[in-house]
Amino acid sequence: MGPSTSRLLPREVATLLVCMTLAASGIVAGATGASSAPEASEYLEKMAKAEHATYRARRLVVYLADPQSAAVLEIHSSADGTFVRAEAGTDVTRVWRVPGHGLTSGDAGSFEDAAPPAVPLRTDEVMDKYDVTLGEPTMMLGRSVVPLDLVRRADVALVERLWVDRETGIVYQRELFGPEGDMVGISTMLDMDWGEAGHTETYDGPETSKVVAAASADAPERLAYGYRLVKGYRLEAEGRPADHWVYSDGFHTLSVFRTDGDMSTPPRFHRLDIEGREVWAGPGPGTWIWEGDSSTWVLVAEEPQLDVASLVAPFPSGGPSLLSRVGSWWAQAWHWLTDLVT
């Protein structure tokens, strides 16, 4: 009896311990899963509301991959609108956004928009796309902030970590991660003044290029990674007419531009051979160009670790056909002839 008891007791204890451990881990896991998701939603809701908060802040943005670069952002935010001034070396980009009007001015050009797209943060879409987990709160610039890890469900990749002010929902720090888990970009608050947006600049540059809302009937409604079409625009860039299709996944914005004509590869872009189609990747995050259907296409994305093959798949690809080249040449020859005659 004794020996059997002595043999059985540890087994029972072990079984009990295993059961308790499993139960405890289940409770912990359940507790984490049950409470963190709603809590994450609450933080995302706070972030969405914070887009109209009144404050003045400066942020440092550093891109750690190739080419390493940095910018300082000055942000003036209020219920009336937002003004952002970004200085990266000698380049200055300024963005004004008020309801029903948007103006962007940079060294490359200035755009004025009478109907800027509404791309608000959509909590349900973010929660669908990402597994959002909360970390331990910490202090940042005297505020209690909590880290939100965004792990993309499709490929279980940690793409972003947001340090969110627990009270206001303002993002104090944003970290972007590469495929190896390495940090490729960081945007962190340098200082923050609550309650006052401060004096903003006024635009006094040359005449802006007007952006008009346009039909986007031939734009794909949905792209990979949950991006859905928000709005289409018609604009002119360096004398070339272009279509601009704005997509959103509820958190990030993605732009697809289509402009007429064939392209020559810009410097610093490198060629990728993606499933038989040629795509050129630009320096920095998320810029790709390719040719298709006698047009040049440019895709600009903010989200890290995107598989470009799946993103560009719905769009035409390939250089101009022989017939198209002959037609273009004849059109050019006709143009020269009429110039000569007139």
Add this chain to the structure above:
Amino acid sequence: MNEHLSGEMLSALADGECDPTERRYAHEHLQGCPDCSRMAEQFAAVRGLVGALGPQVAPESLVVTVLAPPRTLRGTVAYALRGPRRYVAGGLTAAAVAISVAGLAAPPQDSEPPVEVFVTRHVGVNAGSASGGEVLFAVSGR
């Protein structure tokens, strides 16, 4: 005095197309109206001249052209290659081929896409505090 007879009435009278009532009325008017009588004589004279013309015969080339069946593509080509026209047609064809070949041989009229402009436009569409485009501000010179 009644009003003068209309041109239509005088023409119908000369052509014998008036009904008895109209004809009677016209004759009564003409007896008392020298102006209308003169006009009626002129209408009658013109009718006599037209009536004196003999039937006209259309030229044979016109008849052949009108009655000929529509020309087919082959017929058109054959027509173009007939006589001295063949040299003109051949020259134009050779010129078109030469221009097309030159166009294919020449480098295409490519241009660099305005990527930096597009990136600027992109960062302008979502510049809230939660914007993920912040890193794009930092990288320029594309």
